[in-house]
Amino acid sequence: MRDATPIGGAPGVPPDPPDSATAVVDARGVVTGWSVGAERLLGYPRHEALGSPAGHLIASGEGSGDGLAALSESGTTAVLRHRDGRPVEVRVRAYPSVDHEGRAQRLLVVTPPEQPSPALVTADEAFAQCRLPLMVYDPALRAVRASAGAVRELGLREERMCGRRVTDILPAHLCHRVEDGMARVLVTGEPEQFHVRGSARPDAPERVWSVTVAPIVTPAGQIRHAEVSALDVTEQYLARERLALLNDISARVGSTLDVMRTAQEMADVTVERLADFVTIDLLDSLFRGVEPKPSATGMVPLRRAGQRSVLPGAPEALIQPGDVDDYPESAPPVRCMATGRSSLHGAQDESIRDWQRADPDRAGVVSRLGIHSIMVVPLRARGITLGVAVLVRHRREDPFTHDDLLLAEEIAARTAVAVDNARRYTLERGTALALQRSLLPSRPAAQQAVEVAHRYRPARTRAGLGGDWFDVIPLSGARVALVVGDVVGHGLRASATMGRLRTAVRTLADVELPADELLTHLDDLVTLLAAEEDGTADHEPDPEVPTSLIATCLYVVYDPVSRRCTAASAGHPPPAVVRPEGAAEFVDVPPGPPLGVGGLPFETAEWELPPDSLLALYTDGLVQDTAHDLGSGLEQLLQCLGHAGSRPLETVCDELIRTLLPASPQDDVALLLARTRMLDADRVATWDLPSDPALVADARARVLARLEAWGLREAAFVAELVVSELVTNAIRYGQPPIRLRLIRGTTLICEVSDGSGTAPHLRRARTYDEGGRGLLLIAQLARRWGTRHHAGGKTIWAEIELTERDR
Known part of the structure; x- marks a missing residue:
């Protein structure tokens, strides 16, 4: 485009926006200059536009080339013709100028027509129409402004709220925390955010609000007012609360393999967070580990496994944990057990009223405590209904929702899996315990050499029962053999091995073998059993179960005529002896290798015992546990035996078990006490x-x-x-x-x-x-x-x- 200098204007300074379309027209009306903006606006390339009459650019009916004379600096609206034929409405300003030779020409500046500016919304209007609950308070903590959202949620007009404190507007359980937050913000100038839960007005449902309190400062930085905004986050809060509850259920329910404890854990976690009172009733057969079967009658006997209330003493309960309750046929728990489906009820539902008519005692509880919402949820695992959970509300005013029912079903499903695991463990442990008890002596054999008392305590771990055993074997000549042994490992394998070894000991004792020879033959037997197991193994070994067959054994023979004891040990803890007028001490029996190791002979020890001496034989589970190591356990054993005196052996056994064993022993314990007698x-x-x-x-x-x-x-x-x-x-x-x-x-x-x-x-x-x-x-x-x-x-x-x- 040629250089042009507007007459009366500063050279090089465009009078319009730099992105306008410009063209230069000489005195004859011929286009001599064409900008990129003009090419973009009308579509004519530079080589087509230059030299053509400017009138051709004007749409028909809008004038001709002579119409260019009407253009002025103030601007004229015109309709130009695009290269593709469509009209383009523009505003044209014409500025007179001269070219480099001094000839007159005009600079045309073409812009789109100006659009009317929209009316501005004032800040007051924006605040008044804000749908978010928003209020402004002065330093005296009195309301100054309230948004439309605050008016809607609080149910008060703005005029009624202005000049009033928070305590005059919000319910008591919400106002104090908000007002305390405003007081701090007006002092510190730091915004605060917190959650409050409750109803904004008496007739509104309970919600969770995310409240933000922020200062409003002047340009000089002075705190003038406090702004309080509230966002309804009920759904998000409840969703997080449900996830947290499910997480706690997974972490805390099923911590033990005990049916009662598992059910009680569900009640403990659920109360207050979902319900005001929870009961868990299970089929009575579960407590014996038996597979549950459907009832042939309408009455369903269920045993209370767990319950919890927000009220002290659980006044809602009619029975205590461990008691059996018979639900009438019309009760929702019975239908829940029969169908395996959960249900949600209000206090006035027909099914609940039928239940109350059939069960007046429960009707009285419902009326007295104001129970208004009930959920009945089955506990199902592996397609079997194990029991039913009943959740009620009476202190919380809002009823259960469908989302609450879904949450309760998930809780019950997870609890049912834990209960079923506990049931199966109870059955397996009962079977193993029955096997072990059948392999142990039910009562010591009659003999006249010693007075005996014994205790056997199985381990309370998931590993199962161990292989500890004891025995009292009458021998010829009025003598008696006292035996205590321990098979390394847990489970049915250890119990079965224990039974075989006990039988072998009785057989070898019956042929009157000396103690060292008896252990030698027993060691050979263990080696043979281990070889047989290795030869018949057809599966991958469990890494947590010992593959080698190892056992320990202590064999003691007492003769009441000579008052002498003979003992041999195969890797077993030494016996303790308490003489009538002496302190407790351990007998130095040469410790031979455990059974199954082989390679070394066994040796015997002999000593004389006066009448009324006390012999204590035991397994390592008594003196070694998580509560104490072997050394401290042996020391405690001697201390307890030192106070035995002439007390009954049963009392001494109970004291040893109570003192040395934790509530849940990690290993089996066999204890055998014998007080010696002498034949006159x-x-x-x-x-x-x-x-x-x-x-x-x-x-x-x-x-x-x-x-x-x-x-x-x-x-x-x-x-x-x-x-x-x-x-x-x-x-x-x-x-x-x-x-x-x-x-x-x-x-x-x-x-x-x-x-x-x-x-x-x-x-x-x-x-x-x-x-x-x-x-x-x-x-x-x-x-x-x-x-x-x-x-x-x-x-x-x-x-x-x-x-x-x-x-």
């Missing part, structure tokens, strides 16, 4: 016999005389036959020295010892045999008989039954 000298008779068959009659005479002195005339015939046979065999087949001993206890024990290690065998004599009938005769007449070996030879013994009067 007048109850034992011993004779050394020469190896002469002619003196058998003399031995019979001595026995008869002693039985006469003991007043055992009825046992004399059998005793004479048994002594005659045993002494004859010892003289004929044994070696000196020969010794005859009678022991009077609950039975009459006849023992004949000799220096030979050859044991007799029972056999059936043929018709014409002259011998071989002696042991058969003894087996028929005696209660039991047997042979035991010792370092000096062997002893053949027989027990003769005594009458009740002679014992």
Whole structure:
């Protein structure tokens, strides 16, 4: 475009906005200049526009080239023709100028027509029409302005609110927090934000508001007023509250594998946050771990597993946890159990009124406490309805909503899974416990050597029961074997192994093996069992279950005649001894390797015990737990035993369990206490016999005389036959020295010892045999008989039954 200087204007300064379309027209009306803006506005490129008459740019009917003379600096509205033929309404200003040669020309400036400016909205109008609850308070905490949203929510006109304090406008439970916030903001100048919950007016529902209190300052920075705005965040708040409740349900419900505790945890978490009173009733069979079955009658017996109320003492409850409640057939809980569907009720619903008519006691509670909203929700797991939860409201005025019902269903579903896990654990643990109890002695065998008391406490962990065991085994010669053992690990495998080992110990004890030899044979058995398990394993091992078969065992034999104890240990904690006039101490029994390890021999320890001494055998679960380590546990054991004195053994057992065990032991515990007895000298008779068959009659005479002195005339015939046979065999087949001993206890024990290690065998004599009938005769007449070996030879013994009067 050519340079143009407007007449009377400053050179180079455009009189209009720089983005206007401009053109230069000479005195003949020919276009001599064409800007990019003109090309953009009318579509004519520069090479087409230059040299063409300007009149061609004017739409028909709007004038011609002579019409350009009417254009002026003030601006004229014109209709130009676009290159594509459409009209373009513009405003044209014409400025006279000259070109570089001094010839007259005009500068045309074309702009779109000016649009009328919209009317401005005042700040007062914007505030008055604000839909958000917004109020302004002066330094005296009196209302100055109120928005339309505040008028709507508070139900008061702005004129009535102005000049009044918050305490005169808002309910009492909301006003104090808002007013305290304004007082702080007017002092500090720092805005505050907090949540309040309640109704803005008596007839409005309860809501949650996010309240912001901010200062209004002058340009000089002086705090003049306080602005209070409120945003209804009820839905967001309730959604977060529901998520938090579900999170707590997942974290806190099912913390233990106990049905009652699991149900009570649901009630504890739900009350106050969702309901005012909650009850959880479960089918009675769940508490025994039995699979629930539908009821054949209309009445459904449910056991109260948990309940919680916002009121002290739970006045809404008619029964206590653990009691059984029979719901009538018309009650919503019964329909809930039958259909597996939840329901939402008001106090005036027909179903609730039918329930009240059938159950007057509950009707009285509903009327007295003003219960107005009820939810009945089933507890279902694996497609089985396990119980029902009833949630009610009476203190909170707002009723349950459909969203509350969905939340309660989710809570009940999660609780039901935990309850079912607890039920299944109860069933499995009951089965394992029944197995273990069947493998343990129900009561110690009768014997006269010691007075015994025992305790067995299974572990309260998810790992299951362990393999601890104890036993009291009567031996020949009025002796007794005290056994305590522990199979490493938990579960049915440990319990089954324990039963096999206990049976093996009784079998080996019955053949009168010494303590060290018995443990050697038991070690071989454990090694064999481990090899069998390795050979039959057809599945991947559980990393949490020990794969090796290891056990510990302590075997103690006490003889009430000699008052001596013999013990051997296979990796087991040592026995504790309390003598009548001494402190408690541990016996130094050589600790052999645990059973199943092998490689080292077992050794025995012998010591003498006076009568009324106390022996304590136990497993490591008694002295080692999370509450204390092994060293402190052993020390506490000695302290408790030191105060045992002559107290009953049952009392001592209870005190040890109460002192040393936590509420939920992590390992099984077996405890066996034995107070020693001594057979008086007048109850034992011993004779050394020469190896002469002619003196058998003399031995019979001595026995008869002693039985006469003991007043055992009825046992004399059998005793004479048994002594005659045993002494004859010892003289004929044994070696000196020969010794005859009678022991009077609950039975009459006849023992004949000799220096030979050859044991007799029972056999059936043929018709014409002259011998071989002696042991058969003894087996028929005696209660039991047997042979035991010792370092000096062997002893053949027989027990003769005594009458009740002679014992």
